[in-house]
Amino acid sequence: MLYDNGYYKWHAHDDRDNPYYRGGTDARQLNRTEGYEVLYFINHFVPKHRFRQDLPTYRKVEQIIRYHVPSNIHKRELIAKWILDNFSRL
Numbered sequence: 001m002l003y004d005n006g007y008y009k010w011h012a013h014d015d016r017d018n019p020y021y022r023g024g025t026d027a028r029q030l031n032r033t034e035g036y037e038v039l040y041f042i043n044h045f046v047p048k049h050r051f052r053q054d055l056p057t058y059r060k061v062e063q064i065i066r067y068h069v070p071s072n073i074h075k076r077e078l079i080a081k082w083i084l085d086n087f088s089r090l
Helices: 024-028 035-048 055-067 076-089
Strands: none
Touching: 024 076, 035 055, 035 076, 055 076
8 A cells, every 4th residue: 555654544443433344334344454455455456446457546546535534424336426526536
């Protein structure tokens, strides 16, 4: 990850989250400080939306999630929509 400078938590027990749980709220919302969630999101978002699958693209998506997506947007689908709507201008 580009910004792995202590910003991300990599152990689910840090906040009693389950990295393997794929249902309920955990599946609908993206916690931007949990590295495994952000990594999973990016690794599925880029190919699904037919972006170029290279390191600069993955880093740009990570940067957009961290610095540009409004902090009041938590749902994965809304984050994805925001990225798609704004990717070319960032």
